[in-house]
Amino acid sequence: xxxxxxxxxxxxxxxxxxxxxxxxxxxxxxxxxxxxxxxxxxxxxxxxxxxxxxxxxxxxxxxxxxxxxxxxxxxxxxxxxxxxxxxxxxxxxxxxxxxxxxxxxxxxxxxxxxxxxxxxxxxxxxxxxxxxxxxxxxxxxxxxxxxxxxxxxxxxxxxxxxxxxxxxxxxxxxxxxxxxxxxxxxxxxxxxxxxxxxxxxx
Amino acid sequence: xxxxxxxxxxxxxxxxxxxxxxxxxxxxxxxxxxxxxxxxxxxxxxxxxxxxxxxxxxxxxxxxxxxxxxxxxxxxxxxxxxxxxxxxxxxx
Numbered sequence: 001x002x003x004x005x006x007x008x009x010x011x012x013x014x015x016x017x018x019x020x021x022x023x024x025x026x027x028x029x030x031x032x033x034x035x036x037x038x039x040x041x042x043x044x045x046x047x048x049x050x051x052x053x054x055x056x057x058x059x060x061x062x063x064x065x066x067x068x069x070x071x072x073x074x075x076x077x078x079x080x081x082x083x084x085x086x087x088x089x090x091x092x093x094x095x096x097x098x099x100x101x102x103x104x105x106x107x108x109x110x111x112x113x114x115x116x117x118x119x120x121x122x123x124x125x126x127x128x129x130x131x132x133x134x135x136x137x138x139x140x141x142x143x144x145x146x147x148x149x150x151x152x153x154x155x156x157x158x159x160x161x162x163x164x165x166x167x168x169x170x171x172x173x174x175x176x177x178x179x180x181x182x183x184x185x186x187x188x189x190x191x192x193x194x195x196x197x198x199x200x201x202x
Numbered sequence: 203x204x205x206x207x208x209x210x211x212x213x214x215x216x217x218x219x220x221x222x223x224x225x226x227x228x229x230x231x232x233x234x235x236x237x238x239x240x241x242x243x244x245x246x247x248x249x250x251x252x253x254x255x256x257x258x259x260x261x262x263x264x265x266x267x268x269x270x271x272x273x274x275x276x277x278x279x280x281x282x283x284x285x286x287x288x289x290x291x292x293x294x
Contacts, residue, residue: 012276013280013283014280015276015277015280015284020272020273020276024264024269024272028261028264029260029261032257032260032261033256033257036257036259037257042259042261042262045257045259045261046261046262049261050268050271050272053272054271054272054275057272057275057276057278057279058275058278058279060276060279060283061279061282061283098209098210102206102209103241104205110205110209110235110237110238110241111237112236112237112240113237113238113240113241113244114240114244115239115240115243115244116244116247117240117243117244117246117247118243124247124251125251125254129251130255130256130258131258133251133252133255134255134257134258137252137255148252152249152252152253152255153252153253153255155253158217158219173213173214173219176213177210177212177213177214180213180245180248180249180252181245183248183252184244184245184248187244187248187251188244
């Protein structure tokens with residue numbers, strides 16, 4: 001895979017026409033998927049993808065490590081998303097604390113937790129659940145949404161996410177955990193009526 | 203380790219980012235705490251579902267105008283690169 005990337009970048013820098021088409025075909029959907037998760041609108045995501053690819057071509061010579069093409073592109077996309085965000089009306093970012101994300105009361109252990117993880121795949125992988133996940137991710141404040149999209153949806157490493165977002169690896173882990181907890185909470189509220197009679201953890 | 207201390211570490215535990223000693227403490231707690239087991243299961247499933255998540259919409263095909271804009275940027279960058287390379291060769 002790495003060798004393929006190195007070759008693609010080399011061909012792109014040499015001006016090979018086929019490389020241009022391959023690059024756009026391969027990376028436009030990836031950048032769109034990330035941007036759509038951040039922006040929530042197809043038109044905005046397409047704009048971000050176009051701006052990202054334009055910047056990428058203009059700055060191709062600054063790509064020092066061809067193997068890091070994916071990370072490099074997502075860093076450009078992240079900046080393009082932030083610019084788009086600044087132009088739109090947005091509620092101020094809400095800092096989530098572990099306290100508010102943990103069920104139960106202070107000083108006590110966890111109350112009974114409905115274990116919906118054992119619901120059948122037909123219930124967890126259908127279109128309705130997909131929409132619930134999309135809404136849960138969209139409701140996250142941008143900084144948590146970005147880390148979740150990069151780490152879990154794009155499946156990048158902690159180090160890669162830290163490099164793209166410009167934060168420490170510790171900060172990535174903290175923000176990811178809070179993002180996952182918030183999404184889990186929303187999914188739990190949605191699935192709770194469906195789990196009466198579902199197995200309780202032994 | 204109590205439920206609250208464990209709660210803060212669950213994602214790192216799922217992602218295998220904790221030291222073995224911390225993992226052992228967590229596993230000891232989980233043996234006797236059904237709510238924490240259920241919570242961990244649902245957090246694990248949440249992360250799995252996010253990994254499988256794909257946006258409901260795909261990008262529309264690139265319009266000709268947009269494609270030309272990208273191609274022009276690519277060609278300009280390649281020309282600029284060639285002239286830099288030729289410029290540095292002529293100084294040798």
